Amino acid sequence: MKLGLGSYIFRYAVGTNTFQPEKPMDAVKLVEKAADMGAELVQFADNLPLDNYDEASLKKVTEVAEQRGITLEAGTAGATEARLLRHLKIAKILGAKLVRIAPHAPDVQPSWDEMLHVIQQVLPQYKEANITIGIENHFMMKSEDLVALVQSIDDSLVGICVDTGNSIAQEEWPYQTVQMLAPYAVSLHLKDYKLDMHPDGIGVNVRGTALGDGRQDIQNTLNTIQKAAGDVNIVLEQWMPTAKTPLETLQQEEEWIKKGIKHIRSLVRNQVGS
Numbered sequence: 551m552k553l554g555l556g557s558y559i560f561r562y563a564v565g566t567n568t569f570q571p572e573k574p575m576d577a578v579k580l581v582e583k584a585a586d587m588g589a590e591l592v593q594f595a596d597n598l599p600l601d602n603y604d605e606a607s608l609k610k611v612t613e614v615a616e617q618r619g620i621t622l623e624a625g626t627a628g629a630t631e632a633r634l635l636r637h638l639k640i641a642k643i644l645g646a647k648l649v650r651i652a653p654h655a656p657d658v659q660p661s662w663d664e665m666l667h668v669i670q671q672v673l674p675q676y677k678e679a680n681i682t683i684g685i686e687n688h689f690m691m692k693s694e695d696l697v698a699l700v701q702s703i704d705d706s707l708v709g710i711c712v713d714t715g716n717s718i719a720q721e722e723w724p725y726q727t728v729q730m731l732a733p734y735a736v737s738l739h740l741k742d743y744k745l746d747m748h749p750d751g752i753g754v755n756v757r758g759t760a761l762g763d764g765r766q767d768i769q770n771t772l773n774t775i776q777k778a779a780g781d782v783n784i785v786l787e788q789w790m791p792t793a794k795t796p797l798e799t800l801q802q803e804e805e806w807i808k809k810g811i812k813h814i815r816s817l818v819r820n821q822v823g824s
Contacts, residue, residue: 551781552621553814554591555584555807556739557598558787562796562803564598569792571800577603577611585618587811592620593650593737593785596627600640608643615644623648623737623783627688628655629665634672634683641681648737648783649681650711652688662695669703677707684711684736689719693730700734709736709779714771715743715789718756728771732778740814741787742766758789761810769817784818786810 557564560583563575575583577598584592592615594600600608615622622644626637629651637649653665660668669683676683687696687710700708712735717727724743742764746755762768775782788806793799 551776551818552590552783553588553811553818554593554621554623554783554785555580555587555589556593556785556787557595557625559807559810560803561597561788561790562792562799566597569796569799571796577607578614581611581615581618581620581622585620587807589811590619590621591623591783591785593623593625593648593783595625595650596652596655599626600624601626601633601636603640605643608640612644621783622646623650623785625650625652627652628658629653629660629668629685630658631668631671633658634668635675638672638675638679638681642679647681648684649676650684650686650737652686654688654690659690662691662699665699666702669699669708673703673705673708677705681707682736683708685709686711686739687713687717687720687727687731689716692720693717693722693727697730697734710734711737711739712775712782713739713741713787714766715739715741715758715787718743725767725770725774728774732774735775735779735782738771738775738782738784739787740766740768740771740784740810741789742768742810743789757791760790760806760813761786761788762813763809768814772818784814786814 565574624641624646712731714724742761744764
């Protein structure tokens with residue numbers, strides 16, 4: 551089990567459509583920052599896409615990761631055959647043993663049957679490389695449908711990247727999601743959340759918070775995942791709103807990350823890094 555940081559935990563340092571830092575974080579800087587913060591793993595996602603990195607640039611990322619003791623995992627969004635095969639090549643260069651895929655993306659909205667077909671088409675090449683596909687529960691799909699998908703594929707190299715917050719969008723409470731998906735877990739995305747009452751009493755908002763400050767039952771989640779799937783790498787993410795200024799936003803982002811790392815290590819100090 552390793553403690554990792556996902557590229558989405560540096561949402562603002564990398565940049566978004568509405569927030570652009572003066573010097574956006576690239577893949578090498580992400581690896582270096584993760585190492586400086588004491589992580590053992592970096593999982594790339596679609597907010598910091600490696601699709602357009604040439605082989606020399608990918609090898610540079612790999613070299614820095616090896617120098618800093620960081621394990622790399624690849625990731626993308628949009629389940630298409632071409633995209634998964636591109637990230638298989640990326641994973642090979644990175645030395646990654648897992649490719650995380652969020653099935654849906656703005657430009658790709660596959661049906662359940664289309665997802666099944668895509669995974670089945672690329673699976674022989676993933677099996678040849680001994681690289682795992684981790685399908686994430688990512689907003690647009692009920693956990694029971696994701697379980698049915700993995701069961702239909704029925705291969706040890708296809709599992710689930712369990713995200714503890716995403717399926718709230720499918721009207722599932724986080725621990726319910728964890729219980730359903732844990733037997734198929736190949737990666738764990740940990741994030742925390744809180745519920746805020748609207749000041750006028752007209753509803754409840756779900757908001758992100760630093761890991762350990764919210765309602766997420768983190769210890770129970772870890773115990774459930776480990777009991778069902780064994781030692782699965784932990785990848786920290788967070789849903790952090792912007793602060794008053796860009797500088798304060800970037801500073802708060804780092805503060806939340808450091809706080810999350812400290813909290814998770816306090817819970818699994820005898821497991822993480824083993």
